[in-house]
Amino acid sequence: MAIRTLNRFSGFHLFESSFLRILTYTTQQIRSCSRSLHTPIKEGSEFPEGAHYRQLISLANLLQRYGFPASQLHDFLGKNRFLLSFSLSDVEKSLGILLSFRLSQNHLVSVVSSCPAVLELGFLRKWEIGFSELAFSSVSQLAIRNVLEHSRRFQLDPVHLRRSLQALKGVGFSDETMIRILEELPRAIVMNEGEFRRRIDFLEEIGIRRDELDGICHSFPGILGFSVEGRLIPLFREFIDLGFRMDEFRREIIRDPRILSVELGELSRCLELLRTLKCRLPIKEKIENRGILRACFQVKLRVDCLCRHGLIRRDALKVLQREPRSIIYELEDIEKKIEFLRDRIGFNPCCLTEVPQYLGVNFEKQIVPRYSVIEHLRSIGGLGTEVGLETLIKPSRLRFYNLYVKPYPECEKIYGRFSGEIEVKTRHPVGLWKLFKPQSYPNSKEDLRNIKMFMESLV
Template identity: 20%
Template sequence: MYALILCGRRSIELQKWGNLSVSVKLFQNVFSAFSNSYSSASVTPRDVRKGKNFTVSYLVESLGLASKIAESISRKVSFEDKANPDSVLNLFKSYGFTESQIGDIITDYPLLLIEDAEKSLAPKLQSLQSRGASSSELTEIVSKVPKMLGMKEDKTISVYYDFVREIIKADKSSKFETLCHSSLPQGSAIENKIRNVLVLRELGVPQKLLFSMLISNFRTVCGKAKFEDTIKKVVGMGFDPTSLRFVQALNVVYQMSDETMQEKVSVYKGLGFDVGEVWEMFRKYPPCIGFSEKKILSSVETYLELGFTRDEVTMMVKRFPSCIGLSAETVKRKTEFLVKQMDWSLKDVASHPQVFSYSMEKRIVPRCNVIKALMSKGLLGSKLPSMSPVLSRTDQTFLNKYVLKHDKELVPELMAVFTRVRHGF
């Protein structure tokens, strides 16, 4: 099968995309599906705010996490005292996990912080350690796949642990090793999933994506015949197996019937796109065709209401297909800031649609504040700089061009302007 797939990747041309299927579900489901089995007790809004504030402070002080990462984690899990999270962290330390590994574990799967360290986590770690792995192997494997500790079935945890261990060991060898699992019941869900993940590994899908699919409940890797057919289609499209887009396309193609796919293509055709353009958009951002007709039309309407012309909307979607999936609130907020507060034109925004993916707090506002400060001092002349050079460059390039080249007396002031919003001041 592997040889057929690898050969098909080179021989099937892009023109054959017309008979493929696509999915409503976004790739993010791969990473979040597993956590849906957990629930939290009902709390009041005041309790939520108190818990979130304490959680952020705890994560920053105890794990050294950046405040933004801590805030993101606090939206998934929160607590009001340190007793339980301390017991979890101390347990990991007792097994030899480094501070860096513990930080990675909590960032990847923060729900572990509210697990019972003694009754839930300790027995699982003891069981895994008893399988003969060294301390360094145990900490490496769990650090790469921490969601494993959230599983309830000890047998499932052990099977996945052994499998991940084999992949890590094989990937470290100088010669590529073909792995197989024959100890599992033929046709079982776990057997199907492991077999399919092995196929993806041989195609070059990296560990991080493999392991995320392995421990998810997403149907794409749980079947057999349909999975094989989907793989042949996706590799035939020319997607790079080492990229996130490959896995996105795999999940998308797996889900829809050909008829549903044609209906979605027709929606875009009705907005002025031709079939070739639709598939090029799919190539850039596979989930775009999976959006519902209502979502697609609503997104277009949002841009039109803000004053963009239909041609500009079409251009934005072609260049940056993910902009069709953004919330109306996000689009309005960023457009109004750039146009009303910075005085860039709608045409400027349309020419650089990637701006909708930039963080307001981390990139847009801090950089724009620096530009406004420089203009108020007459250091940029009377003409506003072009949007793309200001927002698309790396932080260091931006600082070199607009901050660090000025007099030593001015640099601290500009740096304060730049960091104020980014650090939440």
């Protein structure tokens, strides 16, 4: 009986301890939330911060219903405490207006995360009227998002947008080009017609026709954001000093207007790299077959690609200089190789400075089969030492086959290069050897007699 009473008392004691721990933890969480919102706690009061806490929870639930990730809400609301001063019904109306702009869930979350002040109801109601007055048949989600963010940060209203669009239309741009400008260059909202005119006049002075301007600005709207005196004229002078002809310069701008995005002095470094390349003649001819100016721009694009993945500009130039074949490959192929190197093989792209040959080999025929063989051998414990990127890429195909494929028959199908199932195509048609076989003639009696006499003379 005493033991049963003691057990009941112990169970009650454990329950009481657990309950007290839960109550203490809940109180601490409420107090920490209150401190993060700068709400003072007064002694002797029964949680005066409860109203703010309930407001916080309601706002978090509302944002979560509209697609905000729950894992990001705590940091988002902690950094934007001013949202608690908004009425919950006003925030819901603001989110409804954003959805009426045909914004997708991802765009809605992005615009509110990057600029939470757009949730102000009065601001969105002005832009609801402003967007409805646009003469466009359709406006892209990206353009609406950029206009809202830019106008909220710089206290702009729909009047600025209408004035800017009228200036663009006066220059002669189509509706599609104007939408592209709002997508890529939202600060065009505050530019006037005179600023647009100066850039258009410069392009006409270097030989661009008026009917070509719309396509150029649609392809690269950023050109309207460049300063004529501070950027375009010095860049044009650099092209001339490097020896490029005016017609070549005009042709390349029409083909790819992004060539005007090069920094001052950047094209000179690319040209110097091309002049000092040490490679086989066929590779050099492929690089320069469409002109030196285009080859310089292709080098610039690949340097930018490598820099986006963590290399500094000097190392990126060294990689291209040591592996000129990478200039021949398309940018999509280089991006695919770097992503495979980082995500699948597990190496930092900065290691390309040590093994630049990785960018010069074929992705489908060499990189993927070799990596698949090494992964299979690693899974069965067939590797004595770890295989680095240099060991993976530098050996010839036959040497790699002899080292890692030939001793393991199951790797034949994975590697594929020397697999027995692959039919080796002969260089000549079957039976061609018969055409080169000397014609035979029957021996006559005189021939047999001569042969017999010759053999007797040898005895």
